[in-house]
Amino acid sequence: METIKLNKLINSQKKPVIQPMYGKIPPQNKEAESAVLSQLINGSGRLIEVMEILKSGECFYLDAHQRIYDAILTMNGKGQKVDLVGVTTELSNSGNLELIGGGYFLTKLSDKTVFDHTILSHAEDILECYKRRESIKVAGELMALSYENGESLNDIVHAADQELIRIISEGDISEAKPIRDLIIPFMENLQAAKENKKDITGVNTGYSWLNDKTGGWQNTDLIILAARPSVGKTAFALNLALNATVGEDPVPVAIFSLEMGADQLMKRVVSALSLIELEKITKGQLSDIETSHIDQTLNIIASKNIHIDETFGVSITQLRARAKRLKRKHNIGLLIIDYLQLMAGETKGGNREQEISKISRGLKGIAKELDIPVIALSQMSRDVEKRSDKEPMLSDLRESGAIEQDADIVMFIHHPKDAESGQIKNVIKIAKHRNGSLGDMEECKFFGNIQKWMNPSEANAYMGRNTTFKPFAGMPTSSPDERIEGKKMQAFDDAPF
Template sequence: MHHISSISTTKNSKHKLADNSIIPGKMPPHSAEIEEAVLGALLLQGQRMDEVYTLLPYAHCFYAEAHVHIYDALLRLYKDDRLIDALTVAEELTKTGKLERAGGGLKIAQLMQDVVNAAHLEAHAHIVMEKYLQRELIRAAGDIITEAYAPDADALELLDKAGEHISHIAGNTARSGYVHISTAVMEAMNAMEETAMGGKGVSGLPTGYQGLDRFIYGWQPEDLVILAARPSVGKTAFALNLALNLVTHPDRPGGVGIFSLEMGRRKLINRCIATLSGIPLDKIRRSDLGPAEWQLATQTSNRLAALPIQIDDTGGLTIYELRSKARKMVRKNGVKLLIIDYLQLMQGTDNNRNSNRENEVARISRGLKALAKELQVPIIALSQLNRMVENRKENKNEPFLADLRESGSIEQDADSVLFLYRHDYQSLLPEDYSDHKVYLKIAKNRDGRTGVLSFTSHPATQKFVE
């Protein structure tokens, strides 16, 4: 039996099952009987390709060579919107010179004759897909094993590649189907009832700021939110305020996962202690605390340690590494909100030195949006603004969507874009701990209105107050 990788109808060479990935003496996972049941049902009821196509979009989802050729013919007839039956399939195979390799007319007749119950077509198609996924995982593992044995193998690069392989497999198969409108209506009404029961018009996770909640109705599942600012305006501090607001919320608390690519976890903890206790951050950094402040800091740190916050301060994460860690945070630790500080510090996965950084950032932002949808949690990604904002004195340094740094796709992928800015940015001095006004501009809001909110920033304690 020839392996499916030898068939010219496969989508690309990535689907070849490497010989070194198969354990000697073991056949790759497949079920010839289930494959035959699927093909026989389709030959009898060609119109049911609509049910199967989203599950089995490629001919190489089948294992047996004959089955690959037959399903490839079915796919071509289906895509061309032509009649599908035994005669048209045989004619298509003859036209492409594959009839004999498909087992001939006798094989097609036998497939239809052996159908026991065509009603189980969708369930059988799921099994075929599961076996295909198993084979693809074996192939990917085999490729990594082979490369890992190379004397000059780069282990970190292999980790990235392994994640890319798995994500590629998942991305090509994990597709949700359509639903009847009644299902969508029920989901929407349930969400409306939950919001009404809350009594404050917040359908998502509370931000902790009533003004912001009036614009975005809380952090919404599946949303990618961009929080952007120039350096030293306070985007990390503001993001930590948002995190602490959620985990300490009196009515609807939720766990938070923080990916800090710029700042180490000890510095983050110092900021959190300052915000929760009211002790100036400068005194915490220098450990210059009086007896009462030491007691307060200890009590605050004990309270902080009990909060549902997960922190990863690994620098230079790729989207695949972040995806793997985020899945674990959500599924194992019950995290409801993810914060990434910040987007431009994430690494691309393209090893090509000539790769355009703008394209890399575009892939990262698309990956973050896909991750938010997959995990059904909101993701707040911090981002930098370009220097043009500093020269816009006539608008008092107010940012616009075009100011997002390194990629226009960030604006497209985001459900909401928030800009944090100061009117007096040019006169901002290092270690300036004086209280001042900070503005939050809701520049994009896919599901609501836009506008500007003002906050009082207390840099000494890293706290933002409406």
């Protein structure tokens, strides 16, 4: 669903100065505006710093101040020196000199006595007032659209949310840090790592090989999980979500499912945890023992701190806003998106490769902003099918090369045939690892009938090679699967849940 545009708030290039509402004057600081412009006209050497805060003349309240500041920006873009004569000439050439009150107004403005060291604080005051005016506009449009029946309330709120995020981020400046300031945090992290007696320093993956390679999913990392359709990537992502909620350091998980509805995901979760085949659950073809088993499984699922958002076509702006709310409300420690190519672009009819690039950069930004790992599922191009070995490569990531650049880890799922035995192998390949080594995980087995990836001992037990099996703490003592029904069950050290 396309995000609606909030009338003049997004569409108009030049937004009119808003009128007083309910007898109140809109937030503004005309003295600060005059002070900043006076200093710039008189050759302040801090124009670049001011430009980082005030992106355009639109930040100013008075129309004359807007035109003057835009003229200064134009001169800077041309590499011209900013002074009274130059600004006057620029305004005259653009037809704006008379509109601001003529040369007299400009001369009077430049005659103000101000101190150069105050210019940045004045600029920040101007920006704050601008943000408040913009917020009032959004509130007014939100109120007006809410009275109408033309758009759904969800679309209206999402569009308002998008605008508010834009307003808040306006003028944000990321200060460069001296490297010496990083020494103490580094030593603190190093000491914490030395004192940590556990092999896992991040979010538990649930799989021994992956934990060894990664130390668990690390905060601020963007992990791409790519595969061709119907090879088990959604099942693997769900297994990762479940694994993250158990163990010594469980974390709440958020899943944005753009492909499947929440009810479909629920069936897969129940199948993976209960070991009852998905087809049986979908058709309702369950024995009394299996029905009882599912009841017990549902009690365990109820304790899982997992949140599912099934909104289709969510944009990166909407995803960011929702993820921030989930972080604030539930303190999520892992975010999963299924899948990246189904996310909507911010502009209609835009270049899809550029949109995917913006989305992948946005996902990395969310990981850094929320300080959590983000796992994004991705499709692969058909090129992998054209190669004889069908071995996936980074270039197979669909629609954008920016995905592999933004990602900290890129993993592929594929099922090659063993050259000697002819059996199909379940391989998870780490093709990129910014902070670690690469490799293939072949030990785990994927059982599509129950949507479950298993560590070796689990898989052996499930296939009936061992006499005991229990996939997670709290599992009912009787098995629903006919192949191991009646056998005693016992937990394994490498069981993911």
